Amino acid sequence: MAASWSLSGALKSMFARDTIDADTWNDLEDAMISADFGPDITESVIDELRASVAKYRTDDPADLKRMLRETLEERLARLDPTLTLSARPAVVLVVGVNGVGKTTTIGKFTKFLVGHGRTVVVGAADTFRAAAVEQLATWAERGGAEIVRPQQQGQDPASVAFQTVERAQREGIDIAIIDTAGRLQTKSGLMDELGKIRRVVEKQTEIAEVLLVLDATTGQNGVAQAEAFIQHAGVTGLVITKLDGSAKGGFVLAVQERTGIPIKLVGQGEGINDLTGFTPHVYVQGLVG
Numbered sequence: 001m002a003a004s005w006s007l008s009g010a011l012k013s014m015f016a017r018d019t020i021d022a023d024t025w026n027d028l029e030d031a032m033i034s035a036d037f038g039p040d041i042t043e044s045v046i047d048e049l050r051a052s053v054a055k056y057r058t059d060d061p062a063d064l065k066r067m068l069r070e071t072l073e074e075r076l077a078r079l080d081p082t083l084t085l086s087a088r089p090a091v092v093l094v095v096g097v098n099g100v101g102k103t104t105t106i107g108k109f110t111k112f113l114v115g116h117g118r119t120v121v122v123g124a125a126d127t128f129r130a131a132a133v134e135q136l137a138t139w140a141e142r143g144g145a146e147i148v149r150p151q152q153q154g155q156d157p158a159s160v161a162f163q164t165v166e167r168a169q170r171e172g173i174d175i176a177i178i179d180t181a182g183r184l185q186t187k188s189g190l191m192d193e194l195g196k197i198r199r200v201v202e203k204q205t206e207i208a209e210v211l212l213v214l215d216a217t218t219g220q221n222g223v224a225q226a227e228a229f230i231q232h233a234g235v236t237g238l239v240i241t242k243l244d245g246s247a248k249g250g251f252v253l254a255v256q257e258r259t260g261i262p263i264k265l266v267g268q269g270e271g272i273n274d275l276t277g278f279t280p281h282v283y284v285q286g287l288v289g
Contacts (some may be wrong), residue, residue, distance in 0.1 A: 007035040007249050008289040011068075015061040020053060024061065028068075035287075036219050037250030041257060045071055069288050076253055076280035079262035083237070083277065085118075087208050089168035090175045091201055095194065095233050096213035097225050098182030101241040101267065103132065105213050106177055107139025108267060108275035109239075113175055115273075120145040121171075123164025123178040125157040125197060136179055142272050146173070157181065157193060158200040165204045191232040198234065210235050211264065216243040216251050223255055230259055237264035239275075244268060249287045 010031040014024060025046065032042040045068075052067045053059075085092070094109075096102050110120045122140040124133045127150040140147040148164040161178045168176040178201070180194060201207055212235045214222050229235055238261050240252055256263050266283070267275045 005034065007031055007287060010034070011065070012289055015065045017061050019059045020061055020064055021059075024064070025050070028064075032250060035250035036216075036248045036254060038220065038254045041250070041254055045075075065288065069284050072253060072288065073280050073284045076256065076263075076284065079256060079260070081237075081262050081264050081278040081280070083264050084208050085113075085175060087206060089121075089165065089173055089205065090208035091165055091168075091205060092175065092177045092209045092211060093180060093194075093197065093201075093207060093233075094177060094211050094213060094239075095180050095229050095235065096182060097222075097229075100182075100213045100215040100218075100222065102179065102182065102213045103135050103139055104270075105239055105241055105265075105267060105275065106136065106179055107143045108272055109177065109265065110140055110143030110145040111272050112265075112275050112277075114144040118174040119172075120175045120177060121148060121164055121168050121173045122146070123148045123160050123176060124150060125160040125164070126179050126181040127153065127155045127157050127160060128181060132179070145177075158196045161197045162200050162204065165201055169204070191228060194229075194233050207234075209237055209264075211237050211239050212261070213239045213241060214255060216240050216248045219248065219251055220254070220258075223258060230261065235259075235261055237262055239263075239265040239267070241267040249283075252283065 014027050029042055029046055048071055049067055094102055094106055106122060113120050122145045124136045124147060126132045130153050133149055137147050148160060148167055150160050164176050164178055183190060210233055212226055212229050214226060240263055243266050252263055263278045265275055266278050
């Protein structure tokens with residue numbers, strides 16, 4: 001099998017040339033489009049780079065590479081990626097359409113937090129799918145967290161959220177992570193259900209974060225699927241999953257600029273430890289090389 005394409009690989013050969021010429025710009029445009037930056041961002045970034053190259057009167061590809069890194073990092077850093085988890089308990093709602101990796105992300109996030117010395121309880125408020133509860137229990141256990149399960153299938157999700165926060169308060173647990181449904185098998189609307197969960201939790205304490213999970217492999221289609229969450233769920237941060245390698249790395253900038261919501265966590269593998277906080281500088285270094 002041929003090796004999979006990556007942005008960093010494409011850029012490495014491009015920047016190894018002797019000079020910046022018309023082929024450089026064409027190849028850079030093709031590489032950025034292939035990496036899922038999208039046509040608008042690609043055009044905007046290249047226009048900015050052309051202006052910088054002209055301003056500094058350089059034809060050295062090494063200068064262009066540095067400028068590309070600086071431009072991408074500056075654009076990614078316009079929004080603050082810091083997780084807001086100082087409240088006790090800090091309540092985090094995790095939302096997103098089914099199939100994006102919500103459950104595994106919660107397990108990885110739990111592991112991430114426990115690894116930083118925090119105690120965590122997870123609430124299984126996706127109560128309409130028994131399999132979802134069992135899968136979440138498995139991942140929560142792997143991550144080192146307690147879990148609050150529904151007392152029966154189809155239990156009111158808001159009551160599970162209430163019990164989760166109540167347990168965190170009672171036992172002095174630092175962080176309560178609440179899983180929510182990606183779709184419902186009832187007549188009530190999904191956003192109505194999320195709104196009810198929010199209201200119940202906010203009677204007990206403030207909500208620290210509402211994290212929307214997106215699958216990098218679905219690209220712009222995934223963002224379109226999640227628009228309702230973005231519009232109605234009070235999303236405070238994005239979690240990008242399945243971001244293996246740099247083939248789809250441009251999606252990170254594209255989704256942040258499209259939504260105006262900061263990326264706070266990225267998952268770059270299948271393992272329990274493969275979720276990290278988002279740092280623009282580190283990310284761009286890996287993306288561009």
